[in-house]
Amino acid sequence: METNTPLNYDTRALIACTDCDLLIQAPQLKPAETTNSTALCPRCNAVLFKQVNHSVSRTLALAIAAFFMLLLANAFPILTLQIGSESISCSIFGAAETLYQQDMWYLSVIIIITTIITPALQLLILLYLLIPIALGKRPQFIIVPMKIFNALHPWSMIEVFMLGILISLSKLMGMARIEPDVALWSIAILMLLLTATLSTFNPKKIWQLLTPAPQ
Secondary structure (H helix, E strand, O other): OEEEEEOOOOEEEEEOOOOOOEEEEEEOOOOOOEEEEEEEEEEEOOEEEEOOOOOOOHHHHHHHHHHHHHHHHHHHOOEEEEEOEEEEOOHHHHHHHHHHOOOOHHHHHHHHHHHHHHHHHHHHHHHHHHHHHOOOOOOOOOOHHHHHHHHHHHHHHHHHHHHHHHHHHHHHHOEEEEEHHHHHHHHHHHHHHHHHHHHHHHHHHHHHHHOOOOO
């Protein structure tokens, strides 16, 4: 059940409506246990932002599951190629190392940054912020982690790496016997979990922790 309410306005914050270019005081949505609340523009009824019930616990659960999949994706091979009597296993680190040995160090660095470091940092920042909130506490540092999290967003390219794997598989199917391994399924699940995690994450809840409580 969802309620659409332009509720009490917070005089300490302003928000802009992108539909009608109106700058208004940010609505202060009341916490709801069983419903989701949506703040609407008083002029054109456009959605300003949403307050999702239990969004912190949902995002935290998805982030933990995504981090577990990230560990599996890096701990196991992606696939095994069977060429005659020879068997070759390939992992994310193995692919990056092979590119480095073939003097394509820039591709190796891109793979490490976009498929390992960036998703890991994003998930670690989310865990750092959300675990204390779920326990009823306030994270010690907020501004710097949030700035890093926003800066990392364009560099997370798990889906691009997955697309590259699928294209490679289609080209190798006629040359060798391909056996998908644990990491391949882990990357596919990680891609879905990471998308769901970022879509349920509500940065407004984090920034609200910096606002002093009204006296």
